[in-house]
Amino acid sequence: QVQLQQWGAGLLKPSETLSLTCAVYGGSFRGYYWSWIRQPPGKGLEWIGDINHSGSTNSNPSLKSRVTISVDTSKNQFSLNLSSVTAADTALYYCARGQSPDYYDSSGFDSWGQGTLVTVSS
Amino acid sequence: SYELTQPPSVSVSPGQTARITCSADAFPKQYAYWYQQKPGQAPVLVIDKDTERPSGIPERFSGSISGTTVTLTISGVQAEDEADYYCQSVDSSGTYWVFGGGTKLTVL
Numbered sequence: 001q002v003q004l005q006q007w008g009a010g011l012l013k014p015s016e017t018l019s020l021t022c023a024v025y026g027g028s029f030r031g032y033y034w035s036w037i038r039q040p041p042g043k044g045l046e047w048i049g050d051i052n053h054s055g056s057t058n059s060n061p062s063l064k065s066r067v068t069i070s071v072d073t074s075k076n077q078f079s080l081n082l083s084s085v086t087a088a089d090t091a092l093y094y095c096a097r098g099q100s101p102d103y104y105d106s107s108g109f110d111s112w113g114q115g116t117l118v119t120v121s122s
Numbered sequence: 123s124y125e126l127t128q129p130p131s132v133s134v135s136p137g138q139t140a141r142i143t144c145s146a147d148a149f150p151k152q153y154a155y156w157y158q159q160k161p162g163q164a165p166v167l168v169i170d171k172d173t174e175r176p177s178g179i180p181e182r183f184s185g186s187i188s189g190t191t192v193t194l195t196i197s198g199v200q201a202e203d204e205a206d207y208y209c210q211s212v213d214s215s216g217t218y219w220v221f222g223g224g225t226k227l228t229v230l
Binding site for chain 2: 035044045046047049058059060061062094098101102104105106107108109110112113114115
């Protein structure tokens with residue numbers, strides 16, 4: 001059974017860069033796209049972007065200019081960097097296993113990390 | 123931007139049937155998915171590819187699609203089904219994932 005464990009800094013100041021990492025245990029790292037999804041307090045889910053084992057990425061156009069997603073296949077890990085954060089980036093950030101949005105037969109996000117609360121405050 | 127529209131809330135009594143809708147300008151060739159999220163927990167996939175129920179999800183959960191609306195149906199609602207439910211699909215150009223705004227299901 002695949003498990004996702006994530007970590008990263010929980011408190012940032014405006015203009016800093018958010019950095020989170022997600023490690024994948026069990027199951028195959030190949031054959032999937034690995035996503036970052038966030039949820040502001042009391043609000044809904046927002047997909048940030050994803051990456052596969054070969055480094056191919058997709059991202060939400062609303063965040064694309066600030067998002068960098070990278071992968072380390074030697075450790076079965078992937079990471080999110082979100083630059084120039086503001087209070088609007090305060091959210092619970094999840095990593096999740098899924099497939100590419102441009103794949104005609106994609107399944108949904110079937111495994112999720114535990115979530116990391118990131119607060120942006122001066 | 124592409125949007126998926128859900129009702130903010132749905133209320134039902136135990137044992138009744140809850141229906142949560144998700145509408146879009148158009149559902150492209152891609153599928154729709156449904157997630158259940160309880161307070162303090164990560165979302166759980168309850169309906170995959172429009173109508174498929176993942177392993178471990180109770181049979182009372184089902185999905186359907188009609189035109190530009192997908193529906194999550196929970197038959198014989200139980201108190202434990204009280205949660206937020208989100209639909210998900212791909213945008214009209216097929217390049218990024220989109221979530222609906224979420225529906226709070228209250229079991230009276």
